[in-house]
Amino acid sequence: MAHAIAGTMPTPDPAALPLVVGIGGTIGGVSSTERSLRIALDAAAAQGFRTQLFGGADMARLPLYDPRATSRTPEEQAFVAAVRAASAVIIASPGYHGSISGVVKNALDLLEETARDERPYLSDMPVGLIATAYGWQATGSTIAALRSIVHALRGWPTPFAAAINTQITKFDEEGRASDAAVMEQLSLIGRQVARFAPLAAEAKRMQE
Template identity: 80%
Template sequence: MADTAPTDLPLVVGIGGTIGGVSSTERALMIALDSVGREGFRTRMFGGADMARLPLYDPKATSRTDAELEFVETVRQASALIIASPGYHGSISGVVKNALDLLEETAGDARPYLADMPVGLIATAYGWQATGSTIAALRSIVHALRGWPTPFAAAINTQLTKFDDAGGASEPAVLDQLVMVGQQVARFAPLAAATNG
């Protein structure tokens, strides 16, 4: 999904999904990013297809692919992030972790990693147990990357909630949760910009 809205607006980047088509995780992320867009932000999503183009992160590599360079540069420009992951075996998926590992490329930046950035979190899983552990793993990773997880995170049990192609969900409460993730990110992003400005 390309940047939306005028380029002079602050940017919120969404990272999440699975390889092999548009997933529940990706649909949930789209809903949260739409909420951010309604708050006056530009958005850019790196979904499953985008993450599939990222090679396994090699910290000793002397060059990066175009897909890696685009991902890192886009995150550098962001005022905030939303990360969405399916719960695979009780934690985040490999493709989401690989994308986040690539942010090591920002270690020497004036603003390294996700320093002082608000980060909204979404976890989807086929059952409740993995949603909780996946959110906990995401919070831990965001803290390690020096970011600020927003107070509310959306945990979605895909046994109970189904998403549709029109951007809806079978459970109105889930839609409310995803909108709240977007609203909190939008609320805290200007504070992060002031800190880093």
């Protein structure tokens, strides 16, 4: 059996790190919404968390949620399993007609599969929120819709939510925002869920 060399710290097992799940994006390529979500997830990773992203392409593979279905697709099962394992979640949605997009709502509807779990839905989990829209009006109403949904799912929306006006802020191919203040706002989302995630992990351990 291998032994650690004196004076060195063992490398942590990535699978043992607490998990932050990101949900968001749009169908048809990597969007500003998904790039915003990745910046927030990177900030959580910098705090010592592992992350898992369910972007637009992943959500497009989820069938419309049917509460009476007797079986779930592998994609549905993977999504639900990831949220069950999570200590925190970050949700990012574009503002479509003043509210969240259909693909994001469909993914969140699938969390009904956790209704009978010991920790149902997003119970006791910090949830970071991001809204992107071409203008300010839809960002505010989309954040409000996301907060309402997270409350219904028994989650804890973090104190700060990021509203990104894509008429002003652009993202490059490396995924960075043109506005340093927006980069900081998105990073703050990741840091806040990381800060509160240990409380969710402790609550989950107490239920096991």
